[in-house]
Ligand SMILES: Nc1ncnc2c1ncn2[C@@H]1O[C@H](COP(=O)(O)OP(=O)(O)OP(=O)(O)O)[C@@H](O)[C@H]1O
């Protein structure tokens with residue numbers, strides 16, 4: 060199937076992205092979310108927008124070729140000179156960043172803390188240090204926290220968010236709720252009660268254990284715990300409010316989800332599941348990007364020379380055999396895609412074929428961009 064075979068459906072991402080402020084590329088692992096996000100960003104920037112792409116764990120070579128600075132946790136302008144010679148007329152600006160989950164979480168604490176001293180107290184706290192890697196390790200939350208921050212900042216026309224390879228769509232959609240749940244949870248509330256710590260929960264026996272631990276390990280866990288909960292106590296409401304706003308941002312009219320998939324059976328099944336979850340959560344679904352579609356060589360046109368005329372018999376037989384194999388794969392891909400589109404109610408679908416090489420540089424991204432926007 061080719062994009063032009065979709066009657067009445069825009070075969071490019073342009074109409075899907077029109078008037079959007081936020082595009083979130085979701086899909087199962089390894090299907091091309093990061094590639095699509097970067098190529099989309101490039102395409103929209105070429106059209107004159109100021110675009111920020113937030114990537115998650117991009118391949119090193121791709122990051123390098125966009126000049127992504129691992130040390131920064133904010134978008135940086137991709138040098139327009141990188142696009143010259145790749146057929147990209149850059150009328151706007153492409154900004155890109157790699158998400159640093161831990162730093163994003165720290166920035167959130169800094170923002171919510173009533174003063175610098177409290178923030179520093181939290182950062183220096185061993186409990187926070189493990190918790191923040193755990194919570195920040197849920198990249199889903201930090202990704203949308205960053206998205207929220209950039210959206211509120213208002214300096215970009217369009218934000219393109221790549222997402223981590225979550226097997227479970229819920230991880231992403233539930234992230235704000237889970238974090239709110241954590242901070243509103245019973246355990247935390249108990250600790251935060253004035254008489255809580257050292258009182259009801261940590262009875263005498265526990266106190267003995269803590270002081271023994273301190274003697275043996277030199278680590279004053281009780282002190283850490285009380286400092287942690289005391290300083291975080293004042294931020295609970297801020298967290299809940301932030302999570303609620305992040306959630307609102309996800310189903311805003313200016314936000315759309317692009318479902319990226321490859322045409323294999325498993326990713327297609329996951330795409331279907333993902334789509335159902337999006338619908339269930341009331342999230343705005345923009346369309347489908349089928350990436351790495353294999354296409355068969357067409358029959359030679361009348362007048363075009365046939366294999367047998369070009370090659371000796373044995374070679375012609377071998378070439379024919381691989382052409383047949385590719386044709387079988389292409390047929391299976393096309394059937395999977397047709398099934399998926401039917402299951403999703405025939406959504407706008409953009410096809411990006413399997414390219415001869417991995418997409419790890421500006422040239423590769425420019426090629427993907429041409430398919431996404433049906434240019435050239
Ligand atoms: N159309 C394409 N043709 C050829 N190679 C491609 C194409 N699209 C992506 N790739 C390659 O496939 C690999 C996976 O792509 P990418 O990193 O974008 O996937 P992802 O969905 O972000 O993966 P992950 O879930 O691990 O984050 C990369 O090596 C990329 O260069």
Ligand SMILES: [Mg+2]
Nearest residue numbers: 092093115116
């Ligand atoms: Mg990726």
